[in-house]
Amino acid sequence: MGTEFETIEARITSMLPQLQSECGILQRMVYKNKNQHRRSSYFQRLLKVRRDLRLLQSANMEELVSSCLLVIKGDRPKQKLHLLGSLKRRKCDGDKHNFMERLLGAARLLAEMVEPILKAASEVSVLFAQSFFMGFSVTIMALLARLRVLVQQILLDVVSLFNMVSSLSISKQSIKITHNGIEVFRDFYPVSDDFVTLECVWKSDKFILLERKHKTNDESHVEDSGGNVSVQTSDVNYNSIESFLGDDQLFHERVEADVVAKEDPNHIDDMNTDLLTGSSQIDDKETRYSDQDTTKAFINESSQEAGLPASSRSSTNDKLQSCPKKVAFVSIKNLTLMRHKS
Amino acid sequence: MVTDGTKKPQVSVPTPPPPWKINLQKYAESRALELHSLQSIIENRVNSDYRSQKNKRRRTTVFDNQIARKGCRRKRQKLGIIDKALAKSGLEENHQKKLPRCVHRRYELKKNPENGFCTSGDVTKRLRTHVWHAKWFAMTKLWGYHLPLCLQGRGKGSRALLKKAQTRGACT
Numbered sequence: 421m422g423t424e425f426e427t428i429e430a431r432i433t434s435m436l437p438q439l440q441s442e443c444g445i446l447q448r449m450v451y452k453n454k455n456q457h458r459r460s461s462y463f464q465r466l467l468k469v470r471r472d473l474r475l476l477q478s479a480n481m482e483e484l485v486s487s488c489l490l491v492i493k494g495d496r497p498k499q500k501l502h503l504l505g506s507l508k509r510r511k512c513d514g515d516k517h518n519f520m521e522r523l524l525g526a527a528r529l530l531a532e533m534v535e536p537i538l539k540a541a542s543e544v545s546v547l548f549a550q551s552f553f554m555g556f557s558v559t560i561m562a563l564l565a566r567l568r569v570l571v572q573q574i575l576l577d578v579v580s581l582f583n584m585v586s587s588l589s590i591s592k593q594s595i596k597i598t599h600n601g602i603e604v605f606r607d608f609y610p611v612s613d614d615f616v617t618l619e620c621v622w623k624s625d626k627f628i629l630l631e632r633k634h635k636t637n638d639e640s641h642v643e644d645s646g647g648n649v650s651v652q653t654s655d656v657n658y659n660s661i662e663s664f665l666g667d668d669q670l671f672h673e674r675v676e677a678d679v680v681a682k683e684d685p686n687h688i689d690d691m692n693t694d695l696l697t698g699s700s701q702i703d704d705k706e707t708r709y710s711d712q713d714t715t716k717a718f719i720n721e722s723s724q725e726a727g728l729p730a731s732s733r734s735s736t737n738d739k740l741q742s743c744p745k746k747v748a749f750v751s752i753k754n755l756t757l758m759r760h761k762s
Numbered sequence: 763m764v765t766d767g768t769k770k771p772q773v774s775v776p777t778p779p780p781p782w783k784i785n786l787q788k789y790a791e792s793r794a795l796e797l798h799s800l801q802s803i804i805e806n807r808v809n810s811d812y813r814s815q816k817n818k819r820r821r822t823t824v825f826d827n828q829i830a831r832k833g834c835r836r837k838r839q840k841l842g843i844i845d846k847a848l849a850k851s852g853l854e855e856n857h858q859k860k861l862p863r864c865v866h867r868r869y870e871l872k873k874n875p876e877n878g879f880c881t882s883g884d885v886t887k888r889l890r891t892h893v894w895h896a897k898w899f900a901m902t903k904l905w906g907y908h909l910p911l912c913l914q915g916r917g918k919g920s921r922a923l924l925k926k927a928q929t930r931g932a933c934t
Contacts (some may be wrong), residue, residue, distance in 0.1 A: 444780035478763045542804045549812035556788050565796035 425492050425584060432485055434576045439570050443473045446563055458648045462543035466560065469540050469567070472533045479526045480575075487519045491588060497595045507589050520589075522633075523582055527618060530575040537568050537626065550606035572627055579629070581619045586617060603642060791906055867893050 457463040487503055493502050506518045541564045547557040597604045620627040871893045879887040886908045899910035
């Protein structure tokens with residue numbers, strides 16, 4: 421799987437610039453030869469090919485492919501979470517379509533593009549047969565041949581990327597975000613909706629795109645999510661609290677280093693983290709308890725940071741810091757007891 | 763807010779401009795494999811019949827849209843203009859004099875009815891072939907008809923000139 425998507429990534433990142441350059445050459449050819457050929461039927465076919473290429477450029481394939489690769493790789497967890505979260509929005513939520521829907525539209529366009537290319541090539545081959553305008557017809561045939569191959573290969577790669585991302589968006593996963601030495605686990609639970617898989621079928625001289633809708637099993641989904649929620653959150657929370665209690669001296673040293681190197685971007689980052697937690701509460705209603713714990717942890721951190729600049733009152737600050745830790749510890753025990761009862 | 767914060771401005775890489783000149787042979791040879799596969803597909807589609815379809819052929823003067831443009835002067839338009847003028851005002855002596863003879867003769871020829879005779883200015887009748895005969899023969903009016911004399915010429919050729927010269931005694 422890893423090697424597969426890596427080859428797809430390498431291939432598609434090399435093909436998209438080639439497609440751009442071929443599109444530029446076609447537009448220049450159309451611009452130069454429009455006065456002489458504009459009424460003929462082969463030139464009308466060429467204009468349709470150019471129209472499809474312009475549509476494909478406006479679809480902005482590079483952005484779509486890069487966001488798909490972010491979801492598949494997972495090397496930037498924040499962006500991966502943002503992209504997976506955006507998949508839960510439906511079309512009617514706003515004007516924007518999420519990247520999977522845009523990718524589906526691009527795949528449909530790529531499937532439709534092959535037919536005008538073949539018709540234009542058959543018309544230009546009539547010019548070849550009559551040996552009219554040999555320079556023009558040779559260039560156009562070479563262009564269309566390369567375009568056909570590029571379009572079909574990009575279609576195959578886009579379809580496989582789409583299937584990978586859709587299978588990832590269906591499955592449950594927990595994503596680890598590390599920010600300034602603090603680890604946060606975000607859980608992603610898919611919406612139980614129909615999902616689409618794409619398939620390409622070769623038919624006589626081109627690929628035809630087939631879309632299939634599948635339904636997720638609601639019962640097994642609910643059971644699995646219920647089971648995994650308690651296990652994952654309990655493990656995560658216990659580890660994090662023990663790390664706080666166990667490494668007091670190291671934490672103090674880190675905090676002092678942060679105080680020395682305090683700057684504005686730190687504030688900006690803190691604001692971003694707060695916003696992320698806010699959005700997480702909105703998105704994940706099922707995991708209110710774990711999110712409340714994380715928000716309490718953030719509140720503790722912020723209170724500690726606020727208390728730190730007054731270094732003269734170190735003893736009183738230590739006493740103040742010890743109290744919220746106990747409260748957090750006690751609250752987690754209460755939560756676990758409540759879960760056992762329910 | 764989160765989306766605005768996390769989104770980075772994606773500066774698209776500027777695509778290089780298309781080449782000013784293309785070496786045609788190198789361009790085609792570098793795409794030889796694609797060209798061969800495309801050619802085989804088209805051959806299968808067209809059943810190796812590369813003739814242009816008859817309904818898609820165009821006249822060679824389809825580029826000439828000068829007839830539609832009024833500013834350009836050509837013989838065709840002059841004829842058209844004169845015809846329009848004739849149609850409007852009908853036959854008048856002024857217009858009749860201004861018309862060239864061929865146009866006038868054509869117009870007279872159109873006035874032939876399918877049956878019987880048409881009448882000239884005075885009430886003599888004209889044959890159906892009056893226009894042609896009037897070009898080649900001297901015409902007289904006999905028995906109420908406008909008839910050709912069937913003599914050679916109308917008095918303007920070389921023979922007529924020779925006759926006139928002999929009667930006056932110009933030679934010797």
